[in-house]
Amino acid sequence: MDDAELDRRIVLATQAGLPLSTTPFAALSEQMGVTSEKIISRFSAMQKDGRVRRIAAVPNHYALGFTxxxxxxxxxxxxxxxxxxxxxxxxxxxxxxxxxxxxxxxxxxxxxxxxxxxxxxxxxxxxxxxxxxxxxxxxxxxxxxSTAILKKTGLRIDPDARPGQRARKD
Known part of the structure; x- marks a missing residue:
């Protein structure tokens, strides 16, 4: 598979978050059948060209008592x-x-x-x-x-969409 397809698969696999593990890239590697080194390399490339801004933990501050x-x-x-x-x-x-x-x-x-x-x-x-x-x-x-908690999510890719395909109008 080429890098573009691998990047797409990585984004689809991680857009809801990395696996909750002490070794998330190893868990992702096992799930995707690609080495963790390759996944890290592709994330680095996506960060370098701006497709991914950052990879970071996002704690739930409400659960931590900051209401x-x-x-x-x-x-x-x-x-x-x-x-x-x-x-x-x-x-x-x-x-x-x-x-x-x-x-x-x-x-x-x-x-x-x-x-x-x-x-x-x-x-x-x-x-x-x-x-x-x-x-x-x-x-x-x-x-x-704040008066209400709204669900915060980033961009989500439709797993059935292909590069260059126009969005569906449902």
């Missing part, structure tokens, strides 16, 4: 947003950090950080610490708390 989530939004100087984003992204309480376009005058915020805590007060405490870290560069901020 409060606040999207903290910040109005900071555009020249500083990338540096602040990198800094906020390193904080243990932040799982996602993004630069987003402003929609002035309705929405002046350009830096978004998902802040987690065991309750609202803990989230607000983290946000206050972040506010201090940003200092005078932060002109305004808000915290938008």
């Amino acid at each position: 409060a989530n606040g999207m903290a939004v910040w109005d900071v100087d555009d020249e500083l947003v990338d540096a602040f984003g990198r800094e906020l992204g390193q904080l243990k309480c932040v799982t996602h950090c993004y630069r987003r376009p402003r929609h002035v005058p309705l929405w002046p915020y350009n830096l978004f950080a998902m802040v987690h805590g065991r309750d609202r007060e803990e989230v607000l405490g983290h946000v206050a610490e972040i506010r201090s870290l940003l200092g005078d560069a932060c002109r305004a901020h808000e915290v938008l708390f």
Whole structure:
């Protein structure tokens, strides 16, 4: 089988997650009949050309007791947003950090950080610490708390689809 077909099979086999094992690539190797070295090599190639962004564990923070989530939004100087984003992204309480376009005058915020805590007060405490870290560069901020848990999934490939085939209209 060529690399394109192998890549497709690897994505199909892992799009819902790697096998829960201390050796997930070995388990995948056994399942697919391909060496784990080849699978790792193909993942590396897909990462290098941008088809796969990253391979990482995604813990269920609710199951770990972190039930409060606040999207903290910040109005900071555009020249500083990338540096602040990198800094906020390193904080243990932040799982996602993004630069987003402003929609002035309705929405002046350009830096978004998902802040987690065991309750609202803990989230607000983290946000206050972040506010201090940003200092005078932060002109305004808000915290938008989650009200519902939505199922998060990435892109899923239809196992019956072939490259170049148009999507079905059901």
